[in-house]
Amino acid sequence: MADQSHADAVQGLAPSHNEALVIVLCRCFSWCMIGTVSAFLLNNYLNYWQDWPSATSVFTKGISALGLVQAALYALALGLAVGHVLRTPGRPLRPESETIYGIVRFIVRAAFWAALLVGIADIIVSFLRVEGFLPGLFGEKMAFNLARSSFRGTWIHFPMIGVGIAIAIARPRTLGFPWLALLVVAAELLIVFSRFIFSYEQAFMADLVRFWYAALFLFSSAYTLLEEGHVRVDVLYAGFTDRTKGMVNAVGSVVLGMSLCWVIIHYGMGSRAAIINSPLLSFEVTQTGFGLYVKYWMAAFLAIYAVTMLLQFCGYFLESVADYRGDPGKRQPETGVAHEHYET
Numbered sequence: 249m250a251d252q253s254h255a256d257a258v259q260g261l262a263p264s265h266n267e268a269l270v271i272v273l274c275r276c277f278s279w280c281m282i283g284t285v286s287a288f289l290l291n292n293y294l295n296y297w298q299d300w301p302s303a304t305s306v307f308t309k310g311i312s313a314l315g316l317v318q319a320a321l322y323a324l325a326l327g328l329a330v331g332h333v334l335r336t337p338g339r340p341l342r343p344e345s346e347t348i349y350g351i352v353r354f355i356v357r358a359a360f361w362a363a364l365l366v367g368i369a370d371i372i373v374s375f376l377r378v379e380g381f382l383p384g385l386f387g388e389k390m391a392f393n394l395a396r397s398s399f400r401g402t403w404i405h406f407p408m409i410g411v412g413i414a415i416a417i418a419r420p421r422t423l424g425f426p427w428l429a430l431l432v433v434a435a436e437l438l439i440v441f442s443r444f445i446f447s448y449e450q451a452f453m454a455d456l457v458r459f460w461y462a463a464l465f466l467f468s469s470a471y472t473l474l475e476e477g478h479v480r481v482d483v484l485y486a487g488f489t490d491r492t493k494g495m496v497n498a499v500g501s502v503v504l505g506m507s508l509c510w511v512i513i514h515y516g517m518g519s520r521a522a523i524i525n526s527p528l529l530s531f532e533v534t535q536t537g538f539g540l541y542v543k544y545w546m547a548a549f550l551a552i553y554a555v556t557m558l559l560q561f562c563g564y565f566l567e568s569v570a571d572y573r574g575d576p577g578k579r580q581p582e583t584g585v586a587h588e589h590y591e592t
């Protein structure tokens with residue numbers, strides 16, 4: 249009798265056929281969005297860094313093997329997204345959103361370490377160059393090469409980014425956003441002490457502050473969304489029920505959030521001369537001459553911001569649908585930004 253009651257209770261909690269279909273469709277939508285942006289980023293690299301013809305070339309310039317491969321990347325990404333959902337048709341929305349949040353955490357953690365290591369490495373090279381130590385330490389040829397942004401980016405920045413990704417993989421719980429904020433303050437204090445105590449200041453010192461501050465502002469945006477820390481005017485929203493809030497957040501994630509991210513991605517990376525691609529392709533640096541050679545990475549920060557926010561909106565969309573449905577396990581945002589749930 250007790251077993252029968254337990255079975256009836258489980259049956260009552262199980263979603264109906266229509267509800268299960270809605271869950272599957274919502275999951276498919278989020279994962280297809282993630283698959284599409286992944287294929288777009290890969291094709292962007294193939295188009296402008298490897299001179300491949302682009303996925304649309306099969307429709308505008310005739311069929312080619314490389315163009316078909318690029319077009320197939322989109323089909324493959326969508327197929328993997330749908331396949332993932334169909335392999336786990338009964339998975340609830342909240343665990344799925346946590347999986348997506350985990351992907352965003354890794355991207356932001358890797359970007360944080362990359363920004364930290366690139367900033368430290370570049371300021372050392374810039375200091376040695378300004379003070380004229382490079383020829384004596386590495387020879388005239390290497391000193392000349394280190395004055396070229398393409399050489400410094402390829403042989404110093406890229407390896408530091410690789411190390412940052414490796415650290416993010418090896419250490420899933422590492423320095424958080426408060427530590428990055430502390431580094432910004434420390435870099436600013438370095439300017440103050442060196443200027444007023446030692447009467448010494450160089451352009452690369454201010455560049456480091458801007459570089460790390462840009463990383464802090466853009467990388468932490470996805471975390472701030474997760475913890476509902478962005479400024480919002482709650483004229484009506486604060487009085488809504490949880491169900492209504494879930495509906496508003498789900499619609500807003502798609503109509504306002506994802507659309508904004510795609511606008512940034514499209515206009516920033518839609519052509520060779522776009523505002524993100526152009527600085528990266530040319531290894532653009534500041535005009536001061538002896539500053540940090542990281543200006544082009546600050547353009548990449550904008551791409552990281554758009555991608556992480558897009559993925560975060562995908563997870564937020566699933567969580568909002570779960571709120572609308574009244575699914576158990578609703579997450580309560582943390583009040584402190586230093587919470588370890590989203591460490592980088």
